[in-house]
Amino acid sequence: MSIHMQREIESLKRRILALSAEVESDLRAAVQAVEDRNPKLAQEVINGETRTNSMEVDVEEECLKILALYQPVAADLRYIIAVLKINQDLERIGDLAVHIAERSLTLCEQPRLDIPFRIGLMADKTRKQLKKVLDAFVNQREDEARAVCVGDGEIDDLNHEIVAQVKAAILERPALIDTFLYIMSIARHLERIGDHTTNIAEDLIYLIEGRIVRHTAEVSDKIRKADGVRP
Amino acid sequence: MNEAVKFSVRGLEVRFGDVVALRGIDLEVPARSILGAIGPAGSGKTAFLRALNRLNDLSPNCRVTGQVLLDGEDINRPEYDVVRLRKRVGMVFALPVPLPMSIFDNVTYGPRLSGSRKRGQLQERVERSLRAAFLWEEVKDRLDMSGMRLSGGQQQRLCLARVLAMEPEVILLDEPCSGLDPVSTSRIEEALVALKSDYTIVLVTNNTKQAARVADRTVFFLTGEVIECGPTAQIFTAPRDQRTNDYVSGRFG
Numbered sequence: 001m002s003i004h005m006q007r008e009i010e011s012l013k014r015r016i017l018a019l020s021a022e023v024e025s026d027l028r029a030a031v032q033a034v035e036d037r038n039p040k041l042a043q044e045v046i047n048g049e050t051r052t053n054s055m056e057v058d059v060e061e062e063c064l065k066i067l068a069l070y071q072p073v074a075a076d077l078r079y080i081i082a083v084l085k086i087n088q089d090l091e092r093i094g095d096l097a098v099h100i101a102e103r104s105l106t107l108c109e110q111p112r113l114d115i116p117f118r119i120g121l122m123a124d125k126t127r128k129q130l131k132k133v134l135d136a137f138v139n140q141r142e143d144e145a146r147a148v149c150v151g152d153g154e155i156d157d158l159n160h161e162i163v164a165q166v167k168a169a170i171l172e173r174p175a176l177i178d179t180f181l182y183i184m185s186i187a188r189h190l191e192r193i194g195d196h197t198t199n200i201a202e203d204l205i206y207l208i209e210g211r212i213v214r215h216t217a218e219v220s221d222k223i224r225k226a227d228g229v230r231p
Numbered sequence: 232m233n234e235a236v237k238f239s240v241r242g243l244e245v246r247f248g249d250v251v252a253l254r255g256i257d258l259e260v261p262a263r264s265i266l267g268a269i270g271p272a273g274s275g276k277t278a279f280l281r282a283l284n285r286l287n288d289l290s291p292n293c294r295v296t297g298q299v300l301l302d303g304e305d306i307n308r309p310e311y312d313v314v315r316l317r318k319r320v321g322m323v324f325a326l327p328v329p330l331p332m333s334i335f336d337n338v339t340y341g342p343r344l345s346g347s348r349k350r351g352q353l354q355e356r357v358e359r360s361l362r363a364a365f366l367w368e369e370v371k372d373r374l375d376m377s378g379m380r381l382s383g384g385q386q387q388r389l390c391l392a393r394v395l396a397m398e399p400e401v402i403l404l405d406e407p408c409s410g411l412d413p414v415s416t417s418r419i420e421e422a423l424v425a426l427k428s429d430y431t432i433v434l435v436t437n438n439t440k441q442a443a444r445v446a447d448r449t450v451f452f453l454t455g456e457v458i459e460c461g462p463t464a465q466i467f468t469a470p471r472d473q474r475t476n477d478y479v480s481g482r483f484g
Contacts, residue, residue: 002480002481002482005481071440072480073439073443073467073468073479073480074466074467074468074469074470074475074476074479074480075476075480076480077467077468078468078469209469210468210469210470211469
């Protein structure tokens with residue numbers, strides 16, 4: 001029985017990695033579309049949504065099948081549970097990449113702005129965080145997963161900074177309010193992607209160590225320390 | 232002495248001739264709970280079970296060292312009353328062995344041997360034991376029928392009732408469901424879970440899923456040693472030892 005289950009788990013592993021690669025590439029393309037004002041690339045991301053959605057459903061069905069047929073325990077059980085949750089976060093990240101692509105389509109029609117919003121930097125950090133957590137998943141590295149949890153603070157800070165910049169810009173040039181709100185919305189989507197990436201990192205720590213670190217002092221203390229704030 | 236600990240095993244070693252069946256066992260069995268013992272064939276789980284009511288004594292070349300404390304008293308002391316021990320610590324074996332007599336007599340056999348003769352008292356004890364073993368409803372109208380005519384699952388519950396009739400404090404079970412169908416197995420498991428509020432139960436099983444279903448704590452034996460013992464949920468979700476992980480997920484054994 002175990003050999004059959006191992007085979008199923010191997011196949012599940014391939015599926016979740018394929019979905020990871022797809023979502024990572026969607027995010028890269030969506031961010032690129034914003035930076036280059038490239039409507040064609042944005043449209044490609046939007047068109048790809050059905051594919052990621054169906055991959056997500058396939059992964060979930062595989063997990064349910066393995067749970068029902070083999071009742072895995074210990075590390076195998078943790079793997080299936082982690083994959084179920086990571087799958088959901090990946091699908092949400094895919095959706096958010098599509099939202100960013102949609103916003104970029106609208107932005108392409110707006111005049112180019114001379115305000116130095118740090119959207120590019122935020123997008124770059126978000127993308128690197130996602131790549132890092134997916135690499136940690138492949139290599140089963142809980143130290144890398146922890147680093148991702150800590151790194152999310154920087155993305156949150158950039159989001160706050162952009163929101164403040166947008167507020168000031170609206171007051172200064174109210175005629176461009178739509179454009180500014182689109183920028184803020186992209187920052188918000190990137191911030192949510194950062195949160196889903198952190199969820200994946202936490203699920204990865206559970207998968208490797210068997211401990212649920214979500215809502216525990218351990219991770220948040222690290223974040224505070226990284227921010228230089230005393231717990 | 233800790234009231235919540237029924238058995239406290241310290242440095243237990245069991246040898247059969249030159250073969251070491253158990254070595255360096257330190258383990259506590261909490262009172263009024265189910266301890267599941269799992270491990271591959273020859274890992275020492277049955278030798279451990281038999282050390283708890285000195286059944287190993289019956290093997291001529293067996294040597295037991297170390298302490299097995301029952302409520303703080305070492306049962307391995309030569310002057311310890313073994314008959315009294317086995318009354319306090321009953322055992323159910325893998326193969327149900329009903330005595331060739333009626334269901335009623337099967338249950339009252341032990342109590343009668345130890346001096347209970349009053350019909351009313353015996354009847355009351357039969358009903359109580361059969362109810363506790365989840366068998367009463369199925370046999371209450373045919374207590375005079377031979378125990379041998381019951382189905383395998385019913386026979387095993389009859390054996391459990393026979394142990395319960397002696398009003399033990401601890402029940403040891405050695406793969407009690409190994410020959411039973413899933414429905415009979417679930418009846419036995421139901422009975423065990425109900426019984427744990429009054430008894431301390433040690434369940435040796437080859438079916439790891441059974442330990443997962445009923446045991447409060449699970450101990451994993453391998454080549455005569457305890458590899459890991461902990462809350463069942465932990466053993467089956469995040470075991471600390473790689474060997475435990477591999478055994479419970481069916482990679483060996």
